[in-house]
Amino acid sequence: xxDTLSRQxxxxxxxxxxxxxxxxxxxxxxxxxxTRVITHRIAALIDSGVRPYNICAITFTNKAAxxxxxxxxxxxxxxxxxxxxxxxxxxxxxxxxxxxAGMNANFSIYDQADQLRCIKQAVKDLQLDATNFPPARxxxxxxxxxxxLTDAESFKAEAYDFFSRTLAEVYAGYQNLLSRHDSVDxxxxxxxxxxxxxxxxxxxxxxxxxxxxxxIDEYQDTNYAxxxxxxxxxxxxxxxxxxxxxxxxxxRWRGADIRNIMAFERDWPDATVVxxxxxxxxxxxxLAVADKLISFNSNRKHKRxxxxxxxxxxxxxxxxxxxxxxxxxxxxxxxxxxxxGGCLNDIAVFYRVNAQSRALEEALVRARVPYQIVRGIxxxxxxxxxxLLAYLKILVNPSDEIALLRIINTPARGIxxxxxxxxxxxxxxxNISLFEAVTKSGRIETLPNAAKAKLAVxxxxxxxxxxxxxxxxxxxxxxxxxxxxxxxxxxxxxxxGQVALENVSExxxxxxxxxxxAEQPSLLDYLQQISLFSDADAYDANSECVRLxxxxxxxxxxxxxxxxxxxxxxxxxxxxxxxxxxxEELEEERRLxxxxxxxxxxxxxxxxxxxxxxxxxGLRTIPSQFLxxxxxxxxxxxxxxxxxxDEDQTQEAVPDFSPxxxxxxxxxxxxxxxxxxxxxxxxVISVRFNSGQTKSLMLKFANxxxxxx
DNA sequence: CATAGCCGCCTTTTT
DNA sequence: GGCGGCTATG
Numbered sequence: 001x002x003d004t005l006s007r008q009x010x011x012x013x014x015x016x017x018x019x020x021x022x023x024x025x026x027x028x029x030x031x032x033x034x035t036r037v038i039t040h041r042i043a044a045l046i047d048s049g050v051r052p053y054n055i056c057a058i059t060f061t062n063k064a065a066x067x068x069x070x071x072x073x074x075x076x077x078x079x080x081x082x083x084x085x086x087x088x089x090x091x092x093x094x095x096x097x098x099x100x101a102g103m104n105a106n107f108s109i110y111d112q113a114d115q116l117r118c119i120k121q122a123v124k125d126l127q128l129d130a131t132n133f134p135p136a137r138x139x140x141x142x143x144x145x146x147x148x149l150t151d152a153e154s155f156k157a158e159a160y161d162f163f164s165r166t167l168a169e170v171y172a173g174y175q176n177l178l179s180r181h182d183s184v185d186x187x188x189x190x191x192x193x194x195x196x197x198x199x200x201x202x203x204x205x206x207x208x209x210x211x212x213x214x215x216i217d218e219y220q221d222t223n224y225a226x227x228x229x230x231x232x233x234x235x236x237x238x239x240x241x242x243x244x245x246x247x248x249x250x251x252r253w254r255g256a257d258i259r260n261i262m263a264f265e266r267d268w269p270d271a272t273v274v275x276x277x278x279x280x281x282x283x284x285x286x287l288a289v290a291d292k293l294i295s296f297n298s299n300r301k302h303k304r305x306x307x308x309x310x311x312x313x314x315x316x317x318x319x320x321x322x323x324x325x326x327x328x329x330x331x332x333x334x335x336x337x338x339x340x341g342g343c344l345n346d347i348a349v350f351y352r353v354n355a356q357s358r359a360l361e362e363a364l365v366r367a368r369v370p371y372q373i374v375r376g377i378x379x380x381x382x383x384x385x386x387x388l389l390a391y392l393k394i395l396v397n398p399s400d401e402i403a404l405l406r407i408i409n410t411p412a413r414g415i416x417x418x419x420x421x422x423x424x425x426x427x428x429x430x431n432i433s434l435f436e437a438v439t440k441s442g443r444i445e446t447l448p449n450a451a452k453a454k455l456a457v458x459x460x461x462x463x464x465x466x467x468x469x470x471x472x473x474x475x476x477x478x479x480x481x482x483x484x485x486x487x488x489x490x491x492x493x494x495x496x497g498q499v500a501l502e503n504v505s506e507x508x509x510x511x512x513x514x515x516x517x518a519e520q521p522s523l524l525d526y527l528q529q530i531s532l533f534s535d536a537d538a539y540d541a542n543s544e545c546v547r548l549x550x551x552x553x554x555x556x557x558x559x560x561x562x563x564x565x566x567x568x569x570x571x572x573x574x575x576x577x578x579x580x581x582x583x584e585e586l587e588e589e590r591r592l593x594x595x596x597x598x599x600x601x602x603x604x605x606x607x608x609x610x611x612x613x614x615x616x617x618g619l620r621t622i623p624s625q626f627l628x629x630x631x632x633x634x635x636x637x638x639x640x641x642x643x644x645x646d647e648d649q650t651q652e653a654v655p656d657f658s659p660x661x662x663x664x665x666x667x668x669x670x671x672x673x674x675x676x677x678x679x680x681x682x683x684v685i686s687v688r689f690n691s692g693q694t695k696s697l698m699l700k701f702a703n704x705x706x707x708x709x
Numbered sequence: 710c711a712t713a714g715c716c717g718c719c720t721t722t723t724t
Numbered sequence: 725g726g727c728g729g730c731t732a733t734g
Contacts, residue, residue, distance in 0.1 A: 061724080087724055112723085136719095186724055254723065353721055377723080409710095416710045534724060552722050574721055592722080615719090615725070 016274040023268035026243040030598035031281025043075035052080030054212040061536040090193040104182040108400040109531035122173035146187035147223040147255030182399040190225035197232040208236035219244035223255035277304045283312025290597045297587045318607040327363035346560035348547040352572045374549035384500040395469045398435040411489035419451045474512035551596045562600035567608045569622040663704045
C-alpha cells in the first residue's frame with residue numbers, strides 16, 4: 001500500500017489496519033473513519049501477500065459493498081475479494097451448494113408481499129381465522145424464529161400453549177408452501193446458509209478454508225443467524241474482523257442482537273480490541289448534543305466521542321405550528337443555504353416514518369427545490385413492475401406459484417378464479433406444481449373446453465418467452481412486456497398508464513445496465529439481485545438534489561447540513577416503541593436519533609410541530625422526551641414560539657411525581673406513574689392508566705392530581 | 710368472468 | 725387517506 005496513505009491514519013486506525021492474525025474488534029464511533037479503516041485493511045492484507053480471493057468482506061447494504069469495492073480498488077487492491085452483503089453472499093453459497101442444502105438452485109426470493117400471500121395461504125389451509133391469527137404477526141414471529149435458527153419442527157417440540165402450537169403449524173405450513181414453490185424468504189437465505197455451514201462439514205471446511213480473512217461491518221446489527229454464518233466462515237483461520245458501534249444499533253426489531261458485538265471478546269477470547277473514538281466528521285457542538293443524548297442510554301459499552309473540529313454553529317431546535325410550516329421552513333432554509341453557496345447534495349432531511357415525506361415533498365415541489373427520496377424498494381412494489389417481473393420469474397422458476405397467480409390473468413385473458421381453482425385442485429390431487437398442472441390442463445376433466453383453450457394459449461406464450469431466457473435480460477423484458485399484452489393494457493389506461501409505462505422503461509433501462517455490468521449476466525442472477533435491493537441502494541450521489549430519507553436509511557451517510565423533523569412523542573420515540581414500557585426499545589429509538597444527529601457535518605436543524613395531521617386528523621403533539629434530555633445543549637429558536645416563552649415565569653414548584661405514585665387524570669382516570677422526567681415546567685410524565693394504556697404527557701397540560709391513599 | 714364500489718385494516722423502521 | 729380484498733352487478 002502507498003506509504004503516504006498509511007501515514008494519513010491515526011495510531012488507532014493504523015493498529016486496526018495493520019493487525020495481522022487473529023480476531024479483531026473495531027469499536028468505531030460515528031465519523032471515526034471506520035469505512036476507511038476497513039478498505040485500508042483490505043488493501044494492507046493484499047499488500048502483505050494475501051490473495052484477494054481469500055478475503056470476504058460483508059457489508060450492510062449493496063451500496064456499501066459497491067463503495068467498498070471502489071475504494072479498495074483506488075487503494076490499489078486488485079479486484080477479486082468477495083465484498084457483498086450477508087444476503088448476497090448467502091444467495092451465492094446456496095446457489096452453489098443447492099443440492100447439499102436440499103434446494104433448487106433456481107429458487108425465487110420472496111419479498112414481504114410474497115411472504116404475506118404465502119402466510120395467508122398457510123393460515124387458510126389450516127382453516128384458521130385470519131383475525132385471530134393476523135398474518136403479519138405470524139410472519140413476524142416466524143422471522144424471529146428463523147433468525148434464531150429455530151425450525152418449525154423444533155419449535156413445535158417446545159410449543160406448550162395454544163398460540164405457540166398454532167404458530168408452529170402455520171410455520172410448518174408456510175415453510176411447506178415455500179419449498180413447494182422452490183422459494184425462500186429473506187430470513188431463509190440466512191437460516192439455510194447457517195444451517196448448511198453448521199451441518200455440512202464439507203461445505204463449511206471448503207468455505208472457511210477459502211476465507212482466510214473475514215470482515216464484517218456494522219456488526220452491531222447482525223442477528224444470531226448472521227453471527228453463526230460469520231463464526232463458521234471464520235472457523236478455520238480465526239481471522240475475523242468485526243467493526244461496529246453499539247450506540248448505532250437500530251435493527252433490534254429485525255432480530256439484530258446487540259449482544260453479538262457486546263460479547264465479541266467472549267466469543268473470540270484472544271480478540272484484539274481497537275476503539276476509534278475520535279470523530280472527524282462533525283463539529284464539537286453537534287457531537288456534544290449527540291453525546292448528551294446517548295448518555296441517557298444505560299445498556300451500553302462506554303465510549304467517548306472526541307471532537308476534532310471546532311465548535312461551529314449552534315444546533316438549532318425549532319418549534320413549528322404544524323408539519324406544513326415545518327416543511328416549508330425546511331424548504332426555505334434549503335434555498336438560503338444554496339444562496340449562500342451551499343450545494344443541494346450536501347443537504348439531507350431525516351424523518352422517523354416514511355409517511356412524513358409527503359409534507360416535505362409538497363413544500364419542496366412548491367419551492368421548486370429538486371429532491372430525491374431515498375427509497376429504492378418502493379419502485380419494485382409498483383404493480384406494473386411486479387407484473388412484468390412475475391413473468392420473468394416464471395421463466396426461471398416455474399414452481400413460483402405466487403408469480404404464476406399474479407400473471408395468469410394479468411392482463412385479463414379470461415382465466416378467472418373458477419378456472420384457477422379447478423387447476424389448483426388438480427395440481428393438489430396429482431401432487432404437481434400449479435404451473436405443471438396448467439401445462440396439462442387438457443387432461444383436467446373439470447375444465448370446460450373454453451378454459452382449456454385459454455390456458456393452452458397462455459402456456460404457449462410462456463413457452464415462447466422461455467426461448468429467449470438465455471439472452472440479454474433487457475431484450476427479453478421488452479419482448480415479454482409487449483407480447484404478454486401488458487404494454488397494451490397500460491397504454492389503454494390513460495394518465496396512470498403513462499406513468500406506469502415510464503416506470504417499465506426505467507426497469508428495462510436498469511436491466512440493460514445490468515446486462516452491461518454484470519460479471520456473468522443471467523436472468524436468474526438479475527432477479528435475485530433486484531430481490532435484494534434495499535432502500536439505501538437508491539441513494540444516487542450524482543444527482544444534484546436534496547435527499548429525503550428515514551433515519552434508518554441515513555445510517556452510514558454524512559451531510560454538511562442535516563434536518564431532523566418531527567421530533568415528537570409518538571414519532572421519535574415512535575409510539576409502538578415507547579408505549580410498550582420497554583426500556584430497551586426506547587433506548588433503540590434514542591440510538592436512532594443519535595444516528596441521525598451524528599450524520600451532520602456542519603449544521604444540524606432539529607424540529608418538531610405542535611400539531612400534526614395523523615390519518616387526516618390534526619392532533620396536538622408533545623415534544624419528544626429526547627429534546628428535554630438535551631436540555632440547553634440545543635438552542636431554541638423561539639421567535640414564533642409561545643410554547644416556551646412563559647417557561648421561566650411559570651416555574652412553579654412541581655409536585656413529587658415519583659414512579660409508583662397514584663394519580664388521576666380528567667380524561668384517562670386513575671393511573672400509576674411509570675416514569676417522570678423532571679425538566680421543570682417542561683417535565684414529561686409517563687403514566688400507566690387503569691384502562692391498560694400507557695401515556696406520555698407533558699405535566700403542565702396533563703392536569704394530574706396526586707391521589708392520596 | 711370483469712368491473713366498480715365499498716369496507717376494513719392499516720402503517721414504524723427493512724435485508 | 726391508501727391499498728387490497730370482497731361483493732354486487734353487468
